[in-house]
Amino acid sequence: MLEVSRLSIGFRRPRGLWRREVVPALRDVSLRVRAGEVLAVIGASGAGKSLLAQAILGLLPPNAAMSGEMRFQGAPLDAPRLRGRRVALVPQSIAWLDPLVRAGRQVEWAAGRAGLPAPDRAPAAAAALARFGLGMAAARRFPHQLSGGMARRAMLAIAALGEAELLIADEPTNGLDPENAARVLGHLRARADAGRGVLVISHDLAAVLPLADRVAILREGALQETAPAAAFQGNGMALASPYARALWQALPEVGFLPAEAG
Amino acid sequence: MPVSAAGAAPPVLPPLLAFLLRRLLRLALLLLCVAALAFALARAAPVDPVEAFLGPAAAQVGPEQRAAIAARWGFDQPAPAQFLHWLGNALRGDLGESSIFAAPVTQVIGERFAASLALMLPAWLLGGALGFGLGLLAGMREGGWLDRAIRLYAYLLAALPGFWLAMLLLIVFAVWLGWVPVCCAAPPGLLPEQVSLAQRLAHLALPVAALSVLGVGPVALHTRVKAAEAMRADFALYAMAQGAGRAEVALRHAARHAALPALAILFAGMGELFGGSVVAEQVFAWPGLGRAAVEAGLRADVPLLLGIALATALFVGCGNLLADLLAQAVDPRQRGRA
Structure with missing residues (x-):
């Protein structure tokens, strides 16, 4: 469904008075998301995960330079036409909702952006919110009056409006209690099981492992490896890269195995 | 106390x-x-x-x-x-x-204030609307050519002395082109009830233009900064990820976020507006409160001068109070805070 090949992103910045230099942020990243699967991209902060999402959505900052190729459903990825309709984003925090606009209103606007005709927007927004357990009372609130879990569900409702084929979730469990986190992850899994592609971006390997089919490990802008989720078990010997193994072994659940020879 | x-x-x-x-x-x-x-x-x-x-x-x-x-x-x-x-x-x-x-000072101030208001209110609304629109346009495409042009225009307006601009307008539109009358609120020699609405508007046009153009600069610059900031914010990025274009983000999100400082500037700027009207009324010989203040000063009319000082302070104070009330109405996060 989504194929990213040899994607590199750098930031141009002035150096000295006249010259410019490009600071690399993402180097030669290749990955693919298939229909019906959840691909988790794991990396520490600064590894370039969010940049990957912005590149797919065509929303890189103006001073970013990009090279490489991205294809969606077999055709070159045309982000401005896909955004909100065929590719949807679930952002990482409540700060991505406009603080001055009531939550329900923002969902209605999103419905318009997803291509719904004007008379259908309000009912579609109400239905989407209801699907995630949010009623009229929640819709009338401003974002700062919502809990973290409610805000995340509102953003999931926005992503569900357009019946997008590819869903990109940025840190979907950030700041959520276990119950709400499980609810969000369950929904993402259900979307994949319904035949859509889901790209989960996270720093938390343990949280997304139960949901992911495959896991891509990103470190300092470079892809270490992409492994099936099943490879993360035992002492991690099924993993190819030492970094992925170290990440796995560092999890408390695995028991802090001492890193063996690097 | x-x-x-x-x-x-x-x-x-x-x-x-x-x-x-x-x-x-x-x-x-x-x-x-x-x-x-x-x-x-x-x-x-x-x-x-x-x-x-x-x-x-x-x-x-x-x-x-x-x-x-x-x-x-x-x-x-x-x-x-x-x-x-x-x-x-x-x-x-x-x-x-x-x-x-x-005449009693209260009566003079009342009459003159009404005349000034006829001048200041349209100028204030026009300047505010124009400044807000230009600021939003500039902030929508920060760093673009339109942004640069609008910024230059705003800085230029902010730097120009009001009386100079007023005289320039007079020379071009009243003297050279002859589109509008040179002075006053009505044709000389007519009783107030003989003046038609068209004549009133013709006399109003130039002073309002001069006064509103002066108010555009600060409103445009403040709106631009807030709008540009909103266009870079996460919620703007999210709106675009949902498929919104820059114009939609500017109108729905950035305009909302820029409205607050723009309103604050507009209402807090009522003092400056009054100062500008003193100059504009002098240049255009408009029989308003500003001109009365100048005459009272020059001819040592102490009671009138004191009355005008009080009326002006009341006017500016009310403007600031309104700005704060509006801030609470626009921003839900400020409600309930004093």
């Missing part, structure tokens, strides 16, 4: 009412300070009120008569006593008699 009394306001009051009460008390205190200061300045000015009252007739009046007039007006009393006397009258709504208009 009125301030401590407001601070100890019982919490049973709704927040908005408590806020209003506190602000109104503060406004009253401000007016008292302005009154005292203006009175002190008028007393310190090298102006002999008796001389100013007599005008050219001063030469025919002897010293005894002058002393009699001064005593009749209470000039033989110490300044604080005079101030309290004036303040007492002012509280009862009597601001004295204007010597140059030969």
Whole structure:
């Protein structure tokens, strides 16, 4: 469904008075998301995960330079036409909702952006919110009056409006209690099981492992490896890269195995 | 002490009412300070009120008569006593008699203020709307050519002296092109009821244009900064990820976020607007409050001068109060905070 090949992103910045230099942020990243699967991209902060999402959505900052190729459903990825309709984003925090606009209103606007005709927007927004357990009372609130879990569900409702084929979730469990986190992850899994592609971006390997089919490990802008989720078990010997193994072994659940020879 | 009394306001009051009460008390205190200061300045000015009252007739009046007039007006009393006397009258709504208009000060201010308002209100609305629109356009495409052009325009306007711009407009549109009349609020020689609406509007056009153009600069620059900031915010990125274009993000999100500072600037700028109207009324010979202030100053009409100082302070204070009330209405996060 989504194929990213040899994607590199750098930031141009002035150096000295006249010259410019490009600071690399993402180097030669290749990955693919298939229909019906959840691909988790794991990396520490600064590894370039969010940049990957912005590149797919065509929303890189103006001073970013990009090279490489991205294809969606077999055709070159045309982000401005896909955004909100065929590719949807679930952002990482409540700060991505406009603080001055009531939550329900923002969902209605999103419905318009997803291509719904004007008379259908309000009912579609109400239905989407209801699907995630949010009623009229929640819709009338401003974002700062919502809990973290409610805000995340509102953003999931926005992503569900357009019946997008590819869903990109940025840190979907950030700041959520276990119950709400499980609810969000369950929904993402259900979307994949319904035949859509889901790209989960996270720093938390343990949280997304139960949901992911495959896991891509990103470190300092470079892809270490992409492994099936099943490879993360035992002492991690099924993993190819030492970094992925170290990440796995560092999890408390695995028991802090001492890193063996690097 | 009125301030401590407001601070100890019982919490049973709704927040908005408590806020209003506190602000109104503060406004009253401000007016008292302005009154005292203006009175002190008028007393310190090298102006002999008796001389100013007599005008050219001063030469025919002897010293005894002058002393009699001064005593009749209470000039033989110490300044604080005079101030309290004036303040007492002012509280009862009597601001004295204007010597140059030969009418009660309250009446002169009322008439003149209405004329000024006819000039200032359209200029204020026009300048605000234009400034907001330009600022939003510039902020929508920060760093683009349109942004640069609008910024240059705004800086230029902010740097231009108002009277110079007013005269330039007069030369071009009234003298060269002859589109609009050169001066005044109505054609000379006509009674107020003989002036048609079209004539009124024609006389209004140029002063309003000059005054509103002056208000555009600051509003545009403040709107631009806030709009550009909103366009870079996460919620703008999210809106675009949902498929919104830049124009939609600007109109729905950035405009909302920029409205608050723009309104604050607009209302807080009512003082500047008044200052600008003094100049504009002078250049266009508009019979408003600003022109009356200049005449009162030049011809030593102390009661009128004090009255205008009070009226202006009240006007500006109300503007600031309105700005704060609107801020609460626009931003849900500020509601309930005083």
